Amino acid sequence: MASILNKPxxxxxxxxxxxxxxxxLTADGSDATxxxxxYSCVYVRLYTDDDNYVGCGLTFTIGRGNELVKHAVDSLRxxxxxxxxxxxxxxxxxxxxxxxxxSQLRWVGPEKGVIHLAMAAIVNxxxxxxxxxxxxxxxxLLSEMSPERIISLINFKYINDYLSKEEALAILKKNEPxxxxxxxxxxxxxxxxxxxxxxxxxxxxxxxxxxxRKFLRDGFTAFKMKVGSDIEDDKxxxxxxxxxxxPNNKLMVDANQKWGVQEAIDWMNxxxxxxxxxxxxxxxxxxxxxxxxxxxxxxxxxxxVATGEMCQNRVMFKQFLQAGAxxxxxxxxxxxxxxxxxxxxxxxxxxxxxxxxPHSGGVGLCEMVQHxxxxxxxxxxxxxxxxxxxxxxxxxxxxxxxxxxxxxxYFPPMDYGYSTEMKYGSIRDYEYPEGATWKRLLDKGxxxxxxxxxxxxx
Amino acid sequence: MASILNKPxxxxxxxxxxxxxxxxLTADGSDATxxxxxYSCVYVRLYTDDDNYVGCGLTFTIGRGNELVKHAVDSLRxxxxxxxxxxxxxxxxxxxxxxxxxSQLRWVGPEKGVIHLAMAAIVNxxxxxxxxxxxxxxxxLLSEMSPERIISLINFKYINDYLSKEEALAILKKNEPxxxxxxxxxxxxxxxxxxxxxxxxxxxxxxxxxxxRKFLRDGFTAFKMKVGSDIEDDKxxxxxxxxxxxPNNKLMVDANQKWGVQEAIDWMNxxxxxxxxxxxxxxxxxxxxxxxxxxxxxxxxxxxVATGEMCQNRVMFKQFLQAGAxxxxxxxxxxxxxxxxxxxxxxxxxxxxxxxxPHSGGVGLCEMVQHxxxxxxxxxxxxxxxxxxxxxxxxxxxxxxxxxxxxxxYFPPMDYGYSTEMKYGSIRDYEYPEGATWKRLLDKGxxxxxxxxxxxxx
Numbered sequence: 001m002a003s004i005l006n007k008p009x010x011x012x013x014x015x016x017x018x019x020x021x022x023x024x025l026t027a028d029g030s031d032a033t034x035x036x037x038x039y040s041c042v043y044v045r046l047y048t049d050d051d052n053y054v055g056c057g058l059t060f061t062i063g064r065g066n067e068l069v070k071h072a073v074d075s076l077r078x079x080x081x082x083x084x085x086x087x088x089x090x091x092x093x094x095x096x097x098x099x100x101x102x103s104q105l106r107w108v109g110p111e112k113g114v115i116h117l118a119m120a121a122i123v124n125x126x127x128x129x130x131x132x133x134x135x136x137x138x139x140x141l142l143s144e145m146s147p148e149r150i151i152s153l154i155n156f157k158y159i160n161d162y163l164s165k166e167e168a169l170a171i172l173k174k175n176e177p178x179x180x181x182x183x184x185x186x187x188x189x190x191x192x193x194x195x196x197x198x199x200x201x202x203x204x205x206x207x208x209x210x211x212x213r214k215f216l217r218d219g220f221t222a223f224k225m226k227v228g229s230d231i232e233d234d235k236x237x238x239x240x241x242x243x244x245x246x247p248n249n250k251l252m253v254d255a256n257q258k259w260g261v262q263e264a265i266d267w268m269n270x271x272x273x274x275x276x277x278x279x280x281x282x283x284x285x286x287x288x289x290x291x292x293x294x295x296x297x298x299x300x301x302x303x304x305v306a307t308g309e310m311c312q313n314r315v316m317f318k319q320f321l322q323a324g325a326x327x328x329x330x331x332x333x334x335x336x337x338x339x340x341x342x343x344x345x346x347x348x349x350x351x352x353x354x355x356x357x358p359h360s361g362g363v364g365l366c367e368m369v370q371h372x373x374x375x376x377x378x379x380x381x382x383x384x385x386x387x388x389x390x391x392x393x394x395x396x397x398x399x400x401x402x403x404x405x406x407x408x409x410y411f412p413p414m415d416y417g418y419s420t421e422m423k424y425g426s427i428r429d430y431e432y433p434e435g436a437t438w439k440r441l442l443d444k445g446x447x448x449x450x451x452x453x454x455x456x457x458x
Numbered sequence: 459m460a461s462i463l464n465k466p467x468x469x470x471x472x473x474x475x476x477x478x479x480x481x482x483l484t485a486d487g488s489d490a491t492x493x494x495x496x497y498s499c500v501y502v503r504l505y506t507d508d509d510n511y512v513g514c515g516l517t518f519t520i521g522r523g524n525e526l527v528k529h530a531v532d533s534l535r536x537x538x539x540x541x542x543x544x545x546x547x548x549x550x551x552x553x554x555x556x557x558x559x560x561s562q563l564r565w566v567g568p569e570k571g572v573i574h575l576a577m578a579a580i581v582n583x584x585x586x587x588x589x590x591x592x593x594x595x596x597x598x599l600l601s602e603m604s605p606e607r608i609i610s611l612i613n614f615k616y617i618n619d620y621l622s623k624e625e626a627l628a629i630l631k632k633n634e635p636x637x638x639x640x641x642x643x644x645x646x647x648x649x650x651x652x653x654x655x656x657x658x659x660x661x662x663x664x665x666x667x668x669x670x671r672k673f674l675r676d677g678f679t680a681f682k683m684k685v686g687s688d689i690e691d692d693k694x695x696x697x698x699x700x701x702x703x704x705p706n707n708k709l710m711v712d713a714n715q716k717w718g719v720q721e722a723i724d725w726m727n728x729x730x731x732x733x734x735x736x737x738x739x740x741x742x743x744x745x746x747x748x749x750x751x752x753x754x755x756x757x758x759x760x761x762x763v764a765t766g767e768m769c770q771n772r773v774m775f776k777q778f779l780q781a782g783a784x785x786x787x788x789x790x791x792x793x794x795x796x797x798x799x800x801x802x803x804x805x806x807x808x809x810x811x812x813x814x815x816p817h818s819g820g821v822g823l824c825e826m827v828q829h830x831x832x833x834x835x836x837x838x839x840x841x842x843x844x845x846x847x848x849x850x851x852x853x854x855x856x857x858x859x860x861x862x863x864x865x866x867x868y869f870p871p872m873d874y875g876y877s878t879e880m881k882y883g884s885i886r887d888y889e890y891p892e893g894a895t896w897k898r899l900l901d902k903g904x905x906x907x908x909x910x911x912x913x914x915x916x
Contacts (some may be wrong), residue, residue, distance in 0.1 A: 016914075034561055064533060065566035065573065071529050071915060072572070075522060078912035103494055105909075108523035110715075110743070110768065113571020114530070115523065158742040161719035161751070257568075261619035284616040285568070286773040288746060289780055293619070310568065315744040322747055451563075454536035456474075457529060 007085075007133055008048030011055075014080050014122070015045040016073040018066050019058075019422070020432040021363065021395055022447055027202025028394060029062070029361070032228035032258040035202070038063030039395060040432070041334075041363040042070050043422060044121040046129050048085065055129025056421040059121040059334040060362040064451045065114070066432065067458075072118030075105060080122055089130065093155045096123060096340045100155075112312035116337050123338025124368065124418060131417035138339070138418045139374035143179060147172035150379075154344045158315045162322055168347045175379055182378045183412075190409030191373050192384055193391035194222030194250065196361055198241060201226040205240055212244035219407035222250035222388055224280070228258035231270055238274040247275065250388075252306070254280035261290040265297040272301040278328050279303055285310035292325035306330050309359035313337065314344045321352040328386070332359040333368035339418075342372060350380045361392035366403050367419035370410045398426035465543075465591055466506030469513075472538050472580070473503040474531040476524050477516075477880070478890040479821065479853060480905055485660025486852065487520070487819070490686035490716040493660070496521035497853060498890070499792075499821040500528050501880060502579040504587050506543065513587025514879040517579040517792040518820040522909045523572070524890065525916075530576030533563060538580055547588065551613045554581060554798045558613075570770035574795050581796025582826065582876060589875035596797070596876045597832035601637060605630035608837070612802045616773045620780055626805045633837055640836045641870075648867030649831050650842055651849035652680035652708065654819055656699060659684040663698055670702035677865035680708035680846055682738070686716035689728055696732040705733065708846075710764070712738035719748040723755040730759040736786050737761055743768035750783035764788050767817035771795070772802045779810040786844070790817040791826035797876075800830060808838045819850035824861050825877035828868045856884035 023029050024036035040063050046055035059069060079099055088095045099119045100111050109115045131138045142150065147169050156165050198211040215223065223245055227234040234253075242251065253276055259267060264282035271279075279298065283290050285307060295305045304327030311317055313336055320326045329349045331342050349356050356376055358369035366389075373389050381387065389410050396402035399422055401415040413419050429437045433452060441447035481487050482494035498521050504513035517527060537557055546553045557577045558569050567573045589596045600608065605627050614623050656669040673681065681703055685692040692711075700709065711734055717725060722740035729737075737756065741748050743765060753763045762785030769775055771794055778784045787807045789800050807814050814834055816827035824847075831847050839845065847868050854860035857880055859873040871877050887895045891910060899905035 033559070034565070036561055037565075038562065061562075062565045063562035064560065065563040068526060068530050068533060068566055068572060072526050074913050074915045075526060075909055077914070078908040081912055101491070102522065103492055104496065104519075104521035105523040107492070107495075107520045108526055108572050108575060112744075112770065113573060114526060114566050115571060117566060157718055158745060158748070161748060260615055284773045286570075286771065287616060287777065289777045290616070290619060290773075310565075312570065313744065315742045315748075319745065319747045450536040451533050454539055455532050456535070457532045 006050070008050035008053045009084060009086070010049050011046050011081055011083050011085065012049050013047040014073070014077050015047065016070050017043045017427060018070045018432045019043050019427060019430050020063055020066060020438070021430055022437070022441060024063070025447065027200060030200045030202035031226040031254065031256040032201060033256040034062055039363050040066045042066055042073060042118065042121050043427065044073055044125040046080070046125045048129070053129060053132055055125040055132065057121050057123070057125025057128050057418065058364045058420055059117045059124070060365055061117070064449070068114045069117045069121070072114050073121055076102070076118055076122060085129070085133070088126065092153050092340060096337060097155050099123070100337050111315070111337060116312065117335060120334045120336060120338040123340060124334065124420060127339045128418035128420050135416050137371060137413045137415060139371040139378070139412060142375045143183065143378045147176060150343065153340050154347070155340070159318045159344060159348065162318050163348050163351055167351065171347060171350055172379065175382065178382055179378050182382050186374060186377050187412050190406065190411045191370070191377065192222070192388055193220070193405060193408050193410055194224060194252070194388045195220050196224040196254070196390055196392055197394070198223050199225035199237060201229060205237070208237060208240055209244055212241050216245055221408065222252065222277070224252040224254055224390070226256065227253045227271065228255035228267070231267060234271060238271060242274050250277045251275060252278045252280060255282050257281045257284060257310070259283050261287065261293055264294050268298055268301070268303060272303060276301070276303045278306040280306040280330070281309070286316070288316070288319045288323055288325050291320065292323045295325055295327060304328050306357065308332060310335065314341050314348070317345045318348055321348050321354060327354065329354050329356045330359045331356055331372070333365055333372060346372070346376055346380060355386040357388045358390065360390035361394065363395050364399065364420050366391060366396065367399055367401070370403050370413055371418060373410070374412045398422050464508070466508035466511045467542060467544070468507050469504050469539055469541050469543065470507050471505040472531070472535050473505065474528050475501045475885060476528045476890045477501050477885060477888050478521055478524060478896070479888055480895070480899060482521070483905065485658060488658045488660035489684040489712065489714040490659060491714040492520055497821045498524045500524055500531060500576065500579050501885065502531055502583040504538070504583045506587070511587060511590055513583040513590065515579050515581070515583025515586055515876065516822045516878055517575045517582070518823055519575070522907070526572045527575045527579070530572050531579055534560070534576055534580060543587070543591070546584065550611050550798060554795060555613050557581070558795050569773070569795060574770065575793060577795040578792045581798060582792065582878060585797045586876035586878050593874050595829060595871045595873060597829040597836070597870060600833045601641065601836045605634060608801065611798050612805070613798070617776045617802060617806065620776050621806050621809055625809065629805060629808055630837065633840065636840055637836050640840050644832060644835050645870050648864065648869045649828070649835065650680070650846050651678070651863060651866050651868055652682060652710070652846045653678050654682040654712070654848055654850050655852070656681050657683035657695060659687060663695070666695060666698055667702055670699050674703055679866065680710065680735070682710040682712055682848070684714065685711045685729065686713035686725070689725060692729060696729060700732050708735045709733060710736045710738060713740050715739045715742055715768070717741050719745065719751055722752050726756055726759070726761060730761060734759070734761045736764040738764040738788070739767070744774070746774070746777045746781055746783050749778065750781050753783055753785060762786050764815065766790060768793065772799050772806070775803045776806055779806050779812060785812065787812050787814045788817045789814055789830070791823055791830060804830070804834055804838060813844040815846045816848065818848035819852065821853050822857065822878050824849060824854065825857055825859070828861050828871055829876060831868070832870045856880050
């Protein structure tokens, strides 16, 4: 056991890096709205007065724009550095609110976009630090907290007309007796994953077929395809993948916001023949009422609407859940203001009886969401029915504690923290634009960044 | 008449500045959520191949965070510089969409927050340039466009389930015959203004009373008070102002997002006794369904709900209008992606029969919204019923073409462009943190910016 004397007391510095991976060069991650993503993250390290404890957190972006989030972290630095760790732990909802509602900075949000992504990286880094100090993985740290303690992490402002503190507490207390047996179950059996890697839009039919077979062999029973650019193309690709995976495995599609509301309905009426489990991001991520209309129109096909990876905050999720505008809730661990806001959404989804299937992949998202789903299973749902964790076998080599899957299931991570610590060499090589890999690509003209060429301020 | 040879052809450079005014030192602009705003703007100049034509545009913030918007303008620069002006004019909806949906940058929005504020400054600067080239104020430039041309400025994606291109065109055509007479009327009579300067939350009762009397003398018949921090305080202040302005003048209140949904209803039930015209920003700007609930609850008092200054884009406004969640539509000329998105909202509001009363004040907002309301009057509504333009007599001295008011009415601006050109001396003195005024304040310790002190990247 660590003595109390060994714990760090203060955050003494915050380091932030713009890390990018040149994934656009191979069309990995390409979809109807994002044809050339460079999977990237803003990586935050919280240094403490004890060198043994560094909190590492991140937020995910797809390349250009990462520099803005880095700058936003820098602008929030004054609310982080010199703070006492125990103070934050004791009043975390307050600190999170201070970050989200700093009296001037909030104007350029509020609680959305660049500034909220930046906050996510900081808050997530703090959770990594907390896990390391407590010598627990974050899912276990959370699972062992009392209902009252969990409630103290959440800002109920703007959501208490749907979920009050008292209701949230009652949900947690009702589940309290089952935590131990659920933990044993999930540790033994794991949480089911699905794969998105069969069908990036930039992949050809041969690669699609090969990928389908490969993931089927690996034990996957749920597969997601990118759609939305060309209806005939979509049909051909869905026919191929249905052929490969057979009639009984789950098949989801993802339009990445490509359509207007009516267009989404018309398009999905055409694709319904392929027995689609959910349509993800059919239209603007801001359109609660539009998603509701799509949900209602597709109910007859048994197709659910999934959305959330670009849902900006708990207030938007509240409305999606209130209105019944989504059937699968896809929280993003890095888009909202970090883990605390995500917890609020899990509790609201629990009240609504809507399964959470987190957005993942990217950089470091699988690493984080596995903790969240384990927490959900142990503390809230006790069920894997209709619940899946997205898995993309990509870029995990840059992390010290990558997720451990077996037969297409995530097993609870046992390393301390939030699994978001990156390897030293990866940070060094992929920092943008000065890291070794980027210098080489840019110098040799193998990669062009038009935004960078025109920039005056770095 | 200018010969065609005299027109500039290309945008050859984009200059962007972080301009701030130390308004927090006098509590000007203070409200329940923003106790210490420093009214600021990101100021963009588009230089052309003809030195006589420079497009000047801006977006408004309240201090910290302005640097992030400046960086975002820099990141968007590559979509602006070297472009042909006529190409943009002919396909403006395309260019606007390119800015809003750049394949990587959109991730850190999309169409919201820092990146969208940055786009607003650029797009607004282009309108200033267009007006200068056409030798017309922007309201007149727009008013003289054909319905088809106006439609070509707007991106209907994500809004066409509420307002189709054809419907929008029909609205414009229906109003076409009345444009000439409306222009004459509004030029002669002006557009009614209201004042927010009576009751910033940081002002004491004496200043409140004096201000009320002053603006009453100036001819104002509509007054807005900040509320939301303390109910007894609000009642005392509203009693004072009602006493000063009498029972028949309009009195609006603004809570600046201070409340949850039920809290808003309860609080306003208490304040209804003061005969309130509208309650502005009762709760989270993202909460369409919450505003609907507040609207319904306050209808019995004849209190309308007003919101929009932090409404991020046309998709959110669409939902507010679809749901009937607001009774006064307060577009912000600098928060959405510039004038084009604002036009989309004016057209949707016209369909919904909801009056637009723009958010204004700040830095340069009065300058812009006067153009928008003149356009609305001439091209869409032909009515000033329930329509008001916010006026704050503040910081106009920094602009080359400040608005002209007489007896509390805005008169149509006649200078070419969008009225957003700032004076050279103001840019020099108020650029942050290097301008002369800021250097003096910071060096003497008369102003402290904790964010700046902790920053590592400038």
